[in-house]
Amino acid sequence: MASPIFTLWGRLNSHNVKKVAWFAEELGLKYVRNDIGGQFGYTEDYLVKNPNRLIPMIEDGKVVLWESNAILRYMAAEYGGERWFPRDPIDRALADRWMDWQFAYAEAQRVPFLSHARTPREDWNHEAIATGVAACARHMAVLDKYLSGKPWLSGDTFGIGDIPMGVYAYTWFSLPFEKPEFAAVTDWYTRLCKRPGFAAQVMIPLT
The missing domain is CATH 3.40.30.10 (Glutaredoxin)
Structure with missing residues (x-):
């Protein structure tokens, strides 16, 4: 073979x-x-x-x-x-922007994620966690507004623009902290969860 x-x-x-x-x-x-x-x-x-x-x-x-x-x-x-990989550069760029946007979200989520996944609970800095969750929520509000008008971050169909934030969305929904709800993000995430590759490769324990 x-x-x-x-x-x-x-x-x-x-x-x-x-x-x-x-x-x-x-x-x-x-x-x-x-x-x-x-x-x-x-x-x-x-x-x-x-x-x-x-x-x-x-x-x-x-x-x-x-x-x-x-x-x-x-x-x-x-x-x-x-x-x-659409031939049209505009179609590519409209999805591509969310791939770079994800890095700012990742930084916002860093402290809440590391606190839950790698830090003993007695050592949590609750103020820093709350600040991080609030920063994540501000980013999620941007995502929610866009997804209220489009089914996917890549546009009308699922594409690579959905993948980076899809991974981080799993963490957002898995973190055991009080968080605001975003209907359009939740709907998008629910559809991601039905994709076999997402379920197998992303939806694993955070700790």
Whole structure:
């Protein structure tokens, strides 16, 4: 049996690794994922290819690539065709903006997530958590307004613009803190949960 041509490096409890694993499932790619980073550490060979000491990284026999959203764009263009990488630059850009917007949201969610997933409850900084949740909510309000008029962040159909924030939305809905409700975001998230790749690669325990 021929070896898989697509290799994903990274532990699955990383938001950024989840993005790539989920998209590989959506594309129907044959791939292998190797645990690395965090509790698994890094090999010298990995650090030669990716000196940032970060995950994920992919290899497919054509390119070695790091940075999760750059990987998503490459996968869409190389393996997805017009369905995932529209020819029209406006259609691409309208979805693409949400991929970069996600980074600001990720920073807002950092303290609430790390507090729940990695910090003993007795050491929680409740004021910092509340500040982080409020910052997340402000971002979610922007998302909710857009999703009130469009079914997907990628436009009329599900696309790679939905993947980065889809991963972080799972964390938002999973965090055990008091949070405001956003109807359009909830509807979008409910539809994401029905996607097999999302359920298998994203909806795993946070801790």
